[in-house]
Amino acid sequence: MTIRVGEAAEAPSFQKAAFKLLDDAQLRKNVRHATDVITGKRAIVVKEQQDWQQLRATASAIKQHTLAHLDEYLLQFEAACTADGGHVHWASDADEANRIIVDLVKQYSGKEVIKVKTMTSDEIGLNKAFEANGIHPHETDLADMIVQLGHDKPSHIVVPALHKNRQQVREIFMEAMGLAELSDKPEDLTNAARRYLRDKFLNVNIGFSGANYLLADTGGVCVVESEGNGRMCVTLPEVLITLAGIEKVIPSFRDLEVFLQLLPRSATGERMNPYNSLWTGIGKGNGPQHFHVVLLDNGRTRILADPEARQTLHCIRCGACLNTCPVYRQTGGHAYGSIYAGPIGAILTPQLFDMQHSQSLPYASSLCGACYEVCPVKINIPEVLIHLRGRVVREQQSGANIEALGMKAMARIFSSSRSFEAAQRLGHIGQWPFVSEGWVKHLPGMLGNWTAVRDMRPLPKQSFRSWWREHEKAKKENADA
Amino acid sequence: MPEAANAREAILNRIRTANNAAKATAHAAEYQAIERSYQQTTNLDRETTLQRFKDHLHEYDAHIFEAAPDTIATTIAEVLKSLNQKSAIVADNFPVEALPAGFSWRRESESTTEQLDTAEGGISACEVAIAHTGTIILRGSRKMTLLPDRFLCVVHENQIVDTVPEAMARLEQYKTEPLTFVSGPSATADIEMTRIRGVHGPRFLDVIVVRN
Numbered sequence: 041m042t043i044r045v046g047e048a049a050e051a052p053s054f055q056k057a058a059f060k061l062l063d064d065a066q067l068r069k070n071v072r073h074a075t076d077v078i079t080g081k082r083a084i085v086v087k088e089q090q091d092w093q094q095l096r097a098t099a100s101a102i103k104q105h106t107l108a109h110l111d112e113y114l115l116q117f118e119a120a121c122t123a124d125g126g127h128v129h130w131a132s133d134a135d136e137a138n139r140i141i142v143d144l145v146k147q148y149s150g151k152e153v154i155k156v157k158t159m160t161s162d163e164i165g166l167n168k169a170f171e172a173n174g175i176h177p178h179e180t181d182l183a184d185m186i187v188q189l190g191h192d193k194p195s196h197i198v199v200p201a202l203h204k205n206r207q208q209v210r211e212i213f214m215e216a217m218g219l220a221e222l223s224d225k226p227e228d229l230t231n232a233a234r235r236y237l238r239d240k241f242l243n244v245n246i247g248f249s250g251a252n253y254l255l256a257d258t259g260g261v262c263v264v265e266s267e268g269n270g271r272m273c274v275t276l277p278e279v280l281i282t283l284a285g286i287e288k289v290i291p292s293f294r295d296l297e298v299f300l301q302l303l304p305r306s307a308t309g310e311r312m313n314p315y316n317s318l319w320t321g322i323g324k325g326n327g328p329q330h331f332h333v334v335l336l337d338n339g340r341t342r343i344l345a346d347p348e349a350r351q352t353l354h355c356i357r358c359g360a361c362l363n364t365c366p367v368y369r370q371t372g373g374h375a376y377g378s379i380y381a382g383p384i385g386a387i388l389t390p391q392l393f394d395m396q397h398s399q400s401l402p403y404a405s406s407l408c409g410a411c412y413e414v415c416p417v418k419i420n421i422p423e424v425l426i427h428l429r430g431r432v433v434r435e436q437q438s439g440a441n442i443e444a445l446g447m448k449a450m451a452r453i454f455s456s457s458r459s460f461e462a463a464q465r466l467g468h469i470g471q472w473p474f475v476s477e478g479w480v481k482h483l484p485g486m487l488g489n490w491t492a493v494r495d496m497r498p499l500p501k502q503s504f505r506s507w508w509r510e511h512e513k514a515k516k517e518n519a520d521a
Numbered sequence: 522m523p524e525a526a527n528a529r530e531a532i533l534n535r536i537r538t539a540n541n542a543a544k545a546t547a548h549a550a551e552y553q554a555i556e557r558s559y560q561q562t563t564n565l566d567r568e569t570t571l572q573r574f575k576d577h578l579h580e581y582d583a584h585i586f587e588a589a590p591d592t593i594a595t596t597i598a599e600v601l602k603s604l605n606q607k608s609a610i611v612a613d614n615f616p617v618e619a620l621p622a623g624f625s626w627r628r629e630s631e632s633t634t635e636q637l638d639t640a641e642g643g644i645s646a647c648e649v650a651i652a653h654t655g656t657i658i659l660r661g662s663r664k665m666t667l668l669p670d671r672f673l674c675v676v677h678e679n680q681i682v683d684t685v686p687e688a689m690a691r692l693e694q695y696k697t698e699p700l701t702f703v704s705g706p707s708a709t710a711d712i713e714m715t716r717i718r719g720v721h722g723p724r725f726l727d728v729i730v731v732r733n
Contacts, residue, residue: 070713077714094559101555109548111536124697130529182720183711199711206712226712230720237721242638258697268667268707268722275663275699276634286532291552293696297689298559300702301654308710311577312654315722316702317663326630326664327699337528341535350539 043339044134045163045392046193051377053400054386058375067203071195071372074202075363081309082360082414089305099298100418103354106290107344113256113289114335120259124321126331134164137336141166141248141281142173144332148279150175150246154237156263156270157181158250159197159357160283160336162379163392166248177248178240180269182233189216195373195381198307198359203372237269247277247328251284252356253299254333257292260320261333264303266313274317280328285336287353299356302416306358339392348427352387354417361411361421367404376401383411387424395431402428442486461503468499563652563683570652570683575730577655581705582718583726593675594621596729597644600673604725610637610669612645612662619675620644629665637664642671643723648695649688650681657728658688659701666701672723674703677731 051057061067086092106113118128131137145153153170155161155177167188170177179188183201187194190212194200201209210224213232222232249270253262261282263270274280290299304313322331344350362368362382373381378389378398386401402425411421437444453459474480475498483491490496563570575585588596598621601609608625610632620626627636629643637643643665647657657674659666666672682688692700707722718724 074714077710091559094557098555098557098559105548105551105555108540109551110540111533112548114533114536130532132528132531136528180721181711182709186711199714201711202714204712209712226715226717229712230709230717234720238638241721242634255696260697266707267709267720269720271663271667271701272721275667286536293693294689297686298557301559301685304654310704312651312656312702312704314581314703314705314708316700318700318702320697320699326661335532337532337535341532341539344536345539 041133042135043393044165045389046165046379048378048389049393049397051398054375054377054404055400057377058371061371061375066205067372068370070203070205072369074199075369078309078363082306082363085305085309085311089301095298095302096416096418099302099416100354102290102295102298103417107287107350107353110286110289110344113291114286116256117254117259117289120257121321121333122259124259126259126321126333129332129334131334131336133338137164137283137334137338138166138169140334141283142169142175144281145175145246146173148246148330150279152176152178152244153246153248154178154180154240154244154273154277156249156265156273157184158283159379160250160285161248162194164336164338178237178244180237180273182230182267185233186212189213193374194379196359196362197357197380203374241272241276245277246279246281247273249274249280249282251282251288252303253296254284254289255293256289258320260293260318262296263317264313265315266308268315271315271317274319275327277328279330281332281334283334283336286340303356303358306360306414306416339394342394343391349387349391349424351419352391352424354419355384355388356417358416360414360416364410364414366406366408366410376404383421384419387421387428390428395428395435399432402432446486461505464499464503468501471498560684561686563687565683571678571681571730573683574650574652574655574681577652578705578728581655583705583728586727586729588729588731590731590733593619593729593731597621597673598623600727600729604671606641606671608640609642609644609673610640610665612665615644615646629662632665634664637668640669642673643669644673646675647680649691650676651685651688652681652683653685654704656702656704658692659703660695660698663699663701666703667722670723671725671727673727673729675729675731678733
């Protein structure tokens with residue numbers, strides 16, 4: 041099994057990427073503006089929802105319950121969806137999901153696919169797989185379109201192009217759509233997207249979507265969106281393929297009364313987003329005549345196996361933790377190297393990889409707790425971050441790297457007072473090349489990380505313990521004399 | 522597809538292994554026991570609920586009109602005239618007596634996708650509406666309420682509930698049908714968080730509330 045999370049496995053560490061991005065004043069301005077607007081709107085509509093805490097508690101309980109019986113609920117979903125004419129496929133990892141989806145498109149002789157915004161398809165790298173097979177995917181969400189046409193990467197779960205301002209969007213559209221003239225007014229840019237995509241909606245025969253919720257009791261799917269591109273993709277084509285992580289299933293239709301109150305207020309600061317589409321299999325409406333659901337694992341069952349971190353799978357992808365995070369608000373999403381950015385990305389991405397990649401992400405946080413406070417499904421992100429830091433350290437300790445060896449040696453030295461004092465004496469002798477004017481300002485090698493941002497005092501000629509021994513000895517001798 | 526069958530078993534096995542400790546409880550009973558202390562039913566009177574529905578829709582840039590049961594047709598005529606609209610696609614189950622004379626109507630099932638795309642507007646009723654969120658819920662009629670640039674929806678007073686749970690309870694019997702929740706015209710805030718009306722769906726949402 042090979043787990044892929046976009047291109048996160050090859051990404052530089054968060055600290056390295058962030059260092060560079062912090063220099064991009066335009067990006068920081070764009071991110072600050074967007075996150076300020078959403079957090080402001082969210083605060084108003086959350087305050088007005090007087091049973092917010094009760095909704096959060098129920099949502100968390102539903103998710104916890106569903107995960108504890110995930111096998112049963114997935115099977116129930118599969119049975120109900122199949123009974124209504126849908127087909128359910130299971131994929132252990134990204135490659136398997138891509139293979140299933142590409143084969144389906146080929147089976148229906150598709151050359152183009154219209155796509156509704158789905159982070160999961162970015163996770164598995166579906167567009168690349170499509171292109172490698174001569175299939176052209178059209179992203180239809182405005183922000184996803186900006187990202188796709190600009191050969192860029194998403195930087196936010198809900199508003200993937202929030203790092204771009206109107207002038208930048210204008211340039212991308214003019215070039216990709218071959219327009220000679222276009223203003224930078226958001227109305228005009230939006231209209232350009234409408235004209236560009238309408239023809240695709242009417243003529244492309246295969247639609248592709250993610251899922252906000254899979255309903256176990258009905259076998260239904262719920263897609264939450266704003267623009268109407270989602271409705272186009274799930275109703276107009278003859279064939280519809282839906283990709284969903286296995287954690288997206290909820291027990292029943294009724295549970296939507298909880299999640300549909302939490303998600304829009306958290307995600308975009310609206311009482312309700314413009315459109316929610318619900319459908320079950322095929323046949324009961326004038327929609328697609330062929331419907332396939334691909335259920336994706338890609339590392340999720342590993343997260344499930346960690347009792348302290350499985351709450352990560354409660355996530356409903358609202359993005360509230362990104363908008364409120366003091367770290368994300370400075371760096372934007374690209375620093376995280378993963379399509380899942382911000383606090384939730386910092387815990388989700390490394391776990392999907394079973395901590396084999398993205399180990400710097402659990403450190404991309406000040407542990408201030410703002411993410412936990414806004415999370416509509418009560419994921420205790422700081423707790424999981426600390427837990428994952430522990431896993432990173434344990435992983436590193438088991439390896440043979442210099443830091444791990446150094447720490448092991450240190451542990452031995454610190455375990456006996458004799459070796460500790462011997463080390464102090466050695467240190468006192470060994471430090472002389474680095475002492476200048478009574479300070480140690482530069483240390484060599486890895487120790488340099490410490491002195492890069494602070495000076496330290498050299499080891500004294502005599503340690504306190506040795507002075508104390510002498511002092512006590514002298515006192516005793518004086519008393520004896 | 523033997524491979525697919527393998528992935529299915531493998532995923533289910535991994536889930537069962539991961540859940541080993543948590544098992545043993547009967548899932549139906551456990552689900553029933555989930556505490557739902559959030560607000561289920563409204564504490565507002567009828568008038569306040571209706572006002573809230575109109576206010577919230579208005580905030581989404583929808584236009585609200587009122588009619589009595591016997592003035593639906595004349596109200597539709599007034600709305601369309603004010604917009605210079607001469608025709609519309611009409612939902613199959615929309616009562617013919619509610620359609621005013623002097624306009625050209627076409628039923629949704631008799632319309633091609635191309636006709637829907639070029640239509641001046643669409644007219645339908647709804648199943649339930651939610652005041653708390655300013656939402657209209659449609660059964661079926663998915664394309665005709667999406668492709669034309671204008672969508673006019675006739676909402677009867679007794680279809681309007683206040684809370685989301687009240688609406689979901691009414692929808693329970695239709696839960697396997699295609700349902701669409703509409704809260705205002707199509708919109709986006711993807712460019713600099715500026716709310717723009719009408720990206721791909723109807724740019725205009727008009728709602729006629731019929732008082733009993």
